[in-house]
Amino acid sequence: MNFAPLSRFIDHIAAWRIPWAEVVVMHRNETVFRYRAGYADLEANTPIDEDKIIYLYSLTKIMTCTAALQLVEKGEILLGDPLSDYLPEFAETAVRKQQKDDGSRTGLPERPITVRDLFTMTAGFSYDLDSPSIREAAERTEGRLPTREFARALAKEPLLFEPGTRWNYSLCHDVLAALVEVVDGRRFSTYVREEITEPLGMPDTGFFLSEAQHSRLVPQYEFNDELGKAVRMDGDWYRIGTEFESGGAGLLSTVRDYALFLNTLTNRGTSPEGVRILSAASVDLMRTDHLNGHTRGDYNWAHHAGYGYGLGVRTHISKADSGSLSPLGEFGWSGAAGSYAIMDPESQLTVMYAQHLVNNQEPYVHPRLRNMVYSCLS
Structure with missing residues (x-):
């Protein structure tokens, strides 16, 4: 495995318009690559480091569908x-x-x-x-x-x-x-904590932050083309009520925590430590393409070409249409600030990519990142 090209790509996008970027690659339950570049706080020139907490936004959807x-x-x-x-x-x-x-x-x-x-x-x-x-x-x-x-x-x-x-x-x-x-009968946040995050050992994943956790929440940015730089844009526009636990966009987490959850789904529902949150049959149902003749035409995002839509996740169905180096059945989703998940049971590969830029450059970053990961594994 040679991850030098992936390191260069992360350096490139962090120098381009994304304040910081981080990627974790797990293969056969081992972390084989972790790299980060850029500044968590541009104004203070604070480098991104371990255990920073981010808004997952729509990466929450994978957790919600798992719970259901x-x-x-x-x-x-x-x-x-x-x-x-x-x-x-x-x-x-x-x-x-x-x-x-x-x-x-x-x-x-x-x-x-x-x-x-x-x-x-x-x-x-x-x-x-x-x-x-x-x-x-x-x-x-x-x-x-x-x-x-x-x-x-x-x-x-x-x-x-x-x-x-x-x-x-x-x-x-x-x-x-x-x-x-x-x-x-339980609050959604309680259900998620007791049935998924606590059993998997994910202490920094939830809908609300403690005071200590809040100190680790990294600033959020938006790239301003007129100014030619990223400007701070703190706040969670999906938090429309103090008790609203958004199943679509409400979770906060760390790269380390969410990689554990994603890797459990890569293992078709059971963590390396033997904690089962779903059956293999349920994970396979999740990553089955559920689009049909009525709905397929609406799922037309250009950077999702070659993918169908399962139970809350994209799922790879055509290498010819996607141009992706990943095998069929690779699945995952992304979040509004640019985070991105890849789960691949066939290759035993999990990728958790994170950033905190709301105009996220997803169509550019994600397909390139995915292909580079697979090329580096070869």
């Missing part, structure tokens, strides 16, 4: 169940319907939202965190907006399309977190 799949394994939910069996407010959720005069009206959907729709982003939701019903719920709860109240509020907003007929990146996994709460 645990309930599938326990027989407490089925993918085909109507969502309203558990969250009754969604029995009355309307859908926008087109009329011949190009206007629109609303009515009840032709079929209900299912649990599967939450996993696969086909429920018909938007990603509008500032919708009238959500704003009203935040005001009514005096800024707390617990996860369950968030779901009740979202149910008042009309769906963009008939459930199951389109794919749309949306608030599906935030509702999935509320489903876990209702079915299990």
